[in-house]
Amino acid sequence: MMSTPHSVLRRVLHCVLLSLAVFAFTGAGDPASRFKEIGHRLVCVCGACGELLLECNHVGCTYSDRMRNELMAAVTRGDNDDLIQQAFVQEFGPTVLSAPTTSGFDRTAWIFPLLAFALGVTAVVFVIRAWKNRPTPAPAGGVPRIKAADLEKYREQAGKETDL
Numbered sequence: 001m002m003s004t005p006h007s008v009l010r011r012v013l014h015c016v017l018l019s020l021a022v023f024a025f026t027g028a029g030d031p032a033s034r035f036k037e038i039g040h041r042l043v044c045v046c047g048a049c050g051e052l053l054l055e056c057n058h059v060g061c062t063y064s065d066r067m068r069n070e071l072m073a074a075v076t077r078g079d080n081d082d083l084i085q086q087a088f089v090q091e092f093g094p095t096v097l098s099a100p101t102t103s104g105f106d107r108t109a110w111i112f113p114l115l116a117f118a119l120g121v122t123a124v125v126f127v128i129r130a131w132k133n134r135p136t137p138a139p140a141g142g143v144p145r146i147k148a149a150d151l152e153k154y155r156e157q158a159g160k161e162t163d164l
Contacts, residue, residue, distance in 0.1 A: 034075050035071060037081075039052070039054035042071070042088055042096055043095065044063055044067065045063050045067070045092045045096055046058055046061045046062065046063040049061065052098055053071070067092075070088075071088075074087065085097065
């Protein structure tokens with residue numbers, strides 16, 4: 001049985017699409033994985049610990065248990081991840097998010113560190129170039145240093161002038 005290049009290409013394409021689908025939807029329907037994923041995007045708002053919601057270990061925290069229960073209820077209902085996050089933001093404020101959003105003024109929280117890093121690297125490069133290109137200082141005695149090539153030239157000149 002001989003297969004044509006078209007059928008081989010088609011089989012490869014089907015395998016690739018199936019692999020991508022399996023990879024993309026792994027754990028998509030698992031409530032426990034969704035609970036963990038969303039819980040690590042939220043911060044406990046008790047003000048004492050500053051931990052992620054699922055990692056809050058503050059003794060006597062009145063918020064973490066309530067927030068976890070609300071999160072589990074929303075995941076069990078099948079609410080969308082973005083809808084769950086927006087509900088928490090509306091109830092507890094934007095500080096409940098562990099990372100800033102990528103819209104509006106919050107973009108500066110993502111852009112500014114990269115910009116500061118780039119400016120810092122640029123400043124370091126300029127400082128290193130300035131140090132590298134600075135002139136050699138004169139010695140403390142006041143006599144300037146002479147390069148080896150110039151010194152050899154002066155020795156030859158002195159030898160010619162003093163030769164009798």
